[in-house]
Amino acid sequence: MERLLESALQGVLQRVVVKGALEVTTASGRTLHVGSAPPGPAPVAVRITCPAAERGIILDPELKLGEAYMDGTLVVERGSIADFLDLVMSQPCAVNPTAPAKLFYLLRRVSRRVVQFNPRGRSQRNVAHHYDIDGRLYSLFLDHDRQYSCAYFEHEGQSLDDAQLAKKRHIAAKLVLDRKDMSVLDIGSGWGGLGLYLAEQAGAKVSGVTLSKEQLALARTRAAERGLSERVSFELRDYRDVEGPFDRIVSVGMFEHVGVDHFGAFFRKARSLLKEDGVMLLHAIGRSDPPGVTNPFIARYIFPGGYIPALSEVLPQIEKAGLVVTDIELLRLHYAETLKAWRQRFLARWEEAVRLTDERFCRMWEFYLAASEMGFRHQGLNVFQIQLARRQEAVPLTRAYLEMAEERLRKAEAAARTPLRLAGE
Structure with a gap:
């Protein structure tokens, strides 16, 4: 035998x-x-x-x-x-x-449609499985702002923290935040980093919604510590229960949890929440290949109910919802580099991770990070950023506005940094 x-x-x-x-x-x-x-x-x-x-x-x-x-x-x-x-x-x-x-x-x-059926209660349980664990685990390998999504590497050798800041800047530019006090809905607001950035650097008023109690608590604490509680609010709420309208909508790393049968409802809800001249930016993992299934190891142990869609599954639902696609960018290998950085950081603090969890959990997490990285390197996974609007006139005619917006945001970031002072000054 x-x-x-x-x-x-x-x-x-x-x-x-x-x-x-x-x-x-x-x-x-x-x-x-x-x-x-x-x-x-x-x-x-x-x-x-x-x-x-x-x-x-x-x-x-x-x-x-x-x-x-x-x-x-x-x-x-x-x-x-x-x-x-x-x-x-x-x-x-x-x-x-x-x-x-x-x-x-x-x-x-x-x-797959049964596994990805995500009504409100099941969605919250799925989110809790991954995000409502000891928050100290994430601090071991994420950047200081706890950005748990694909970074944007502007040049080779850029640090993870700088690449995550560049990601927030890139997203903010695509939201066309050309007026102060624009209302922004952040669907899947995580630990609050993007919402706080949009308020601090772009002058927006942000409403963030999440299904994670752990993320919500920290996001609210961070907003209070930075004196932004009046400009940024975070709620434990399903996006399907949000009332609008909003000038802008952003969703980063959340669409993968929606489920293929709910794509149409997601975009119809987004359209109903946008003002007539509104703009939305969707940042999500996708696949270059035709529609498939979630890797069974990831589905069982990491992201139950999750699914990485093909653009051929997403774009028809956008069209049916009555939204206009104004820009699509594929980030390709940016997530492979992000995952590599996370894996290296996690391995460097392995003993701390074991004390928080156990050896079996840490091997599971290492496998998840390594397998995901190689999926982006070799098997057609990428990240797409889809810019949407109710009217095509809501977005400038050429992409020149992106570079100008990012430069303005860089200056705002530099001005917001507290200068170092010697003791006694």
């Missing part, structure tokens, strides 16, 4: 790994060599510690590979889990699964 299992595992590995090389030690102690080792460092080496993990990886690798690493039955002996996933997910056959894996995919495709 062991020989049959090892033979099946080797067949799968040989089919997948055609570039680079991999060493896999099976539960019986036999080492399998697949691929061809190029000149340079020794290939990535992993060990599977039990037959059950081997069977799971053969039959349903999208789910069982992550579970094996999380449970410690897949051990990386040379390299890191990121190196392993970089190797495997960059292969030409990585998107051409085996027959059992195809069956699991088809079953998930059939059931």
